Amino acid sequence: MKKRATLFLAVLVALIAASPLRAVQPDEVLPDPAQEARARALSRELRCMVCQNQSIDDSDAPLAKDLRLLVRERIKAGDDDRAVLDFLVTRYGEFVLLRPSWHGANVILWTAPFLILIGGGLAIWLRARWRESAAATVPALSAEERRKFDELMSKSDDSITNV
Incomplete structure (x- = not known):
């Protein structure tokens, strides 16, 4: 049992160590640390x-790498953060943002489940209120209706017993 636990722990540590923390490749990194921090x-x-x-x-997807390079190109060109995001939203739509803005159709999408x-x-x-009020307004049977x-x-009881 102890060997299995040790083996499981070793495999888990190996998997965690093997997984990349970030997909940014060394050839993508900007020489200016401030620009690189903005890009990240x-x-x-x-x-x-x-x-x-x-x-x-x-x-690690190739398209993600292309987008990372595009972000770095825009930063090197002198665009501020808002301009870079606006450029990408114009090109790919708001879906490119992990946190979409709070306007237009997005407001409907975010509030519709609650509404x-x-x-x-x-x-x-x-x-429920309608049923309560409908039940309260039903008049009681008159003596003649009750007799009928x-x-x-009693006739239906007789027909059941004759079957």
Whole structure:
């Protein structure tokens, strides 16, 4: 049992050590540390279009590398962070951002589940109130109606026992 635990731990450590912490290759790194820091920060905000839930800073996909190089080119050209992000959003759409902006259709996408949940709860509550009020407004049977009901019920009881 101890050998299995040791083997499992060794394999786990090997897998963790073998996985890349960042996908940025040495040939991509900018010589200016300030520009490289900006590029890394921007790369963490951009979605890999292949992996889709991973930043381009973490992805090994060729498209992610192309995007990292594009970010570094824009930074070398003198663009500020906002200009780089705007350029990429214009080119690839808002899907390229890991944290989309809060405007337009995004507001509807973010709030729709809550609005549907609130609307459903309101509909259930209104339906329950309607049923309560409908039950309260049903008049009691008159003596004549009660007699007819009892007569019909006794006839149906007789037909069941004759079968």
